[in-house]
Amino acid sequence: MSKVKVEDLTFSYNQRKMILKNINLEVQKGEWVAILGHNGSGKSTLAKTMVGLLEPAAGHIYIDDILLSEETSYELRKKIGIVFQNPDNQFVGVTVKDDIAFGMENLCFSKEEMLENIDFFAKKVGVFDYLDKEPSLLSGGQKQRVAIAGILAMKTDIIIFDEATSMLDPYAREDLMKYIKKLHEDGLTIIMITHDIEEALFADKLVILKEGKILLEGDKSAVFHQPRLFEDANLELPVALRISNELDGAEFSAWKEYLWAYSLEK
């Protein structure tokens, strides 16, 4: 059983230009999938259709084998959550506590359960000390953790990160990535939208989008063996691999082998 299945998905904001064209994609339980692509490749649109924020022109999306539709979208919201790029754009609550509660309130959790979940998940993501603070007083990385706590509190087991680290500085980014890794180890299914190859290295599977179509998909090694397609999608391979690809000749083979292993390391 796949956690998320996208079948022949097509999307357009108007009739003239197709943003997504015949996308087929499966994400298994506990898998970490990175979706990479240039600006405007349709990555974020794909993420939004997966959580039912945008309605596809054609095709189907299944979450836990249930077809995402107007009737099921409320129910499915418990199963799949999304963390957006700009941490400031996703706050609705006056305090961190209100914010974590927001999703649960919408799903009619009981008050007792809400309070219990708020404490439990605020501790889990490390924002327990800030529960009564205004979200605007938190750093970017802390804000993203609050967003994650709100999703986990709904007992969601699939999280989409839509360029969720791109507005953070390198240290906050590294910190958030470590935390996402921990969530993955706990069994969560992770879908990560990014154009940062260093982040994509954490994933089990890479999906490369170009102009609304899947150009390439597979594990890191398989994808990195297609450098030209990779660059064709406006992406850059890890620096170690780019250096390795510049070295021709048998005398460099030991170095190249080392650079390959180093590139795949995470």
Add this chain to the structure above:
Amino acid sequence: MGIQFRKVSHEYSFGQKGFFQAINNITLSIEEKNEFICLVGHTGSGKSTLAQHMNALAFPTSGEVEIFGSIVSSKRNKKIHYNDLRKHVGLVFQFPEYQLFEETVEKDIMFGPMNFKVSLEDAKTEALKAIKQVGLNETYLKRNPFNLSGGEKKRVSIAGILAMNPDILVLDEPTSGLDPQGKRQLMDLFKQIQEDTLKTIVIITHDMDLVYEYANRVIVLNDGDLVYDGNEEDLFHKEELASWSLNVPSTIRVLQRLKTQFNLDINPFQKTVEQASLELKRGMNR
């Protein structure tokens, strides 16, 4: 002329709760021409506050900033027309594309010059010049800015600042949110503008790969203190890098690993992938 900071500090106060010292006793000088400066430091180190002092958007709590001959200090000086002063230094905020609002690209670019009382005709001429400067052709002028890609929107918003013809251009994290090739194209564009016009460009960034490849001067802030002001080459030899929360550029990191692993006789301080691979080839023949 240019910009001179003399012992500049800036505190943000939170009413009764106290204050936060954003920058602390900064003295530095930015030339009017021909500098490509990267301003770096961790989040909260004071980079954006420092940048806002460069065109009098923020006023020092103590010390003074001289901007093209006018002295800006904690006391407002009625003799200074701060708006005139801002013509000298164009400031591009982070995510400038969120600030586009007009119906056409042309109107958006003209907005700045018109605010500085440039005639309609001259503003149009400036818009045409600016759109070409950012590497887009004139057909873009009639397009709706909201239908452009992220990279194109960034270029249009930068054109809006260029149309005001500032002497110095200050950009706050211009490449964030762009894909790798988009980043490179934008940095190439700044380099090109700098070479063509000799304008000084100041860029705030977290990306040390770009700093190493493009900057010819780096200013490092750490907790509001100026801790380094010098060239990009010496910076990455500094032992304090990690304590300033700065990463080592990828090329150096990879070459250092190879050097240690295989005991190579190479110089790891190479800026680009091409230079790194050439150095490795030389190393093989040594």
